[in-house]
Amino acid sequence: AQSVxxxxxxxxxxxxxxxxxxxxxxxxxxxxxxWYVQYxxxxxxxxLKYITGDNLVKGSYGFEAEFNKSQTxxxxxxxxxxxxxxxxxxxxVSPDRGSTLGRLYFGRGTQLTVWP
Amino acid sequence: xxxxxxxxxxxxxxTGKKLTVTxxxxxxxxxxxxxRQDPGLGLRQIYYSMNVEVTDKGDVPxxxxxxxxxxxxxxxxxxxxxxxxxxxxxxxxxxGGLFTDTQYFGPGTRLxxx
Numbered sequence: 001a002q003s004v005x006x007x008x009x010x011x012x013x014x015x016x017x018x019x020x021x022x023x024x025x026x027x028x029x030x031x032x033x034x035w036y037v038q039y040x041x042x043x044x045x046x047x048l049k050y051i052t053g054d055n056l057v058k059g060s061y062g063f064e065a066e067f068n069k070s071q072t073x074x075x076x077x078x079x080x081x082x083x084x085x086x087x088x089x090x091x092x093v094s095p096d097r098g099s100t101l102g103r104l105y106f107g108r109g110t111q112l113t114v115w116p
Numbered sequence: 117x118x119x120x121x122x123x124x125x126x127x128x129x130x131t132g133k134k135l136t137v138t139x140x141x142x143x144x145x146x147x148x149x150x151x152r153q154d155p156g157l158g159l160r161q162i163y164y165s166m167n168v169e170v171t172d173k174g175d176v177p178x179x180x181x182x183x184x185x186x187x188x189x190x191x192x193x194x195x196x197x198x199x200x201x202x203x204x205x206x207x208x209x210x211x212g213g214l215f216t217d218t219q220y221f222g223p224g225t226r227l228x229x230x
Contacts, residue, residue, distance in 0.1 A: 006158075032214065044159075044206060044221040090159060094214050101213060102147065102166050103174065108158035 002027045004093050006107035013081050014115050021076040021110045023091030031093050033074040034104075035065055038088040047089075050074060061085070081114045088112075118143045120222035122207050128228045129197060137192045137225050139207030147210045148190040149174070149219070150182065152203040159206070165190055166213070197229045 003026045013019045025031055035047040048059025055067045065076045074091060091107040120141045129135055139148065149164035151174075161174030165184040179201055181193040190209075194201060205225045211217040 034214075034219075036219075043223050044208075046218045046220075092159075102149070102164045102172060104149070104161050104164075104214060105175070106151075106159040106161075108156060 002093065002095055002103075002105045004091050004105050004107040006089075006091055006110045008110050009108070010111045010113065012113045012115065015083050016080050019078050019081040019085070019112065019114070021089050021091075021112060023074045023076065023107060024072050025074065025091070025093045026072065027093050027095045027105075029095050031072075031074075031095065033065070033067060034092040034094070035059065035063070035074075035076050036090045036092060036106075038090065038109075040087070044090075047076070083114045083116050086112055086114050118220075120207055120209055120220050122205070122222040122225045124225060125223065126226050128230065130230050131198055132196050135194050135197060135227075137194075137205060137207075137227070139190045139192065139222060140188050141190075141209040141220070142188065143209065143211065143220070144187065145209035145211050145217075145220075146187070147213060147217070147219075148184065149208045150180070150190070150192050151206045151208065152176065153206065153224075154203050162192065162205075197227075199229050201227065202229045203227060 005024045033050040038044045050057045050067045058064045063078050089110050094104050123138045146167045150162040151159045153159050160176045163182040165171045207222040208219045210219040
């Protein structure tokens, strides 16, 4: 069965410090991995994706994520957090099998709070 | 302006009264999808469509119907709503598949079924 786990419901970090939001996955075949962010009153937005190639993926707003196949992880990172990064973050995975193209499995979300 | 629109944005209804939530995109996107968001459960895919007349079930299709008769519209139909369908619903679209193109989300529809 395909699944995504975000082990932390909440992550708190001080502004200027590095942040990590964790994500692990279970999927048949090669995974396609995504991060989305939900800002208060601004809806859901795409942040970044891993399809193939370099394990370190860079996305919007200075975020990056590292794909680790052996640990089946895709953690979201940012070197220096901003208060404006406070939001709900979702990891998602899509299996690469032809019969399930278009399917997307989300984690439960991690609420990131950055303290000034 | 390129966007995904949903209507209505808020709806309170009663059990069993059929309703439709509309979703429309003006970007000529092929892929469209519906999700529901519930506290503690994150987002779950209801149905998706790879193109006109092509729809497939997601995680939680029970109690929902969709149709894709034209590229721009992807309505979500609740034939007989029940209280467990109280949720925040999002429609999304992308130009091609998930892998090649960014998925854009609508503003959400908050549905309450009494």
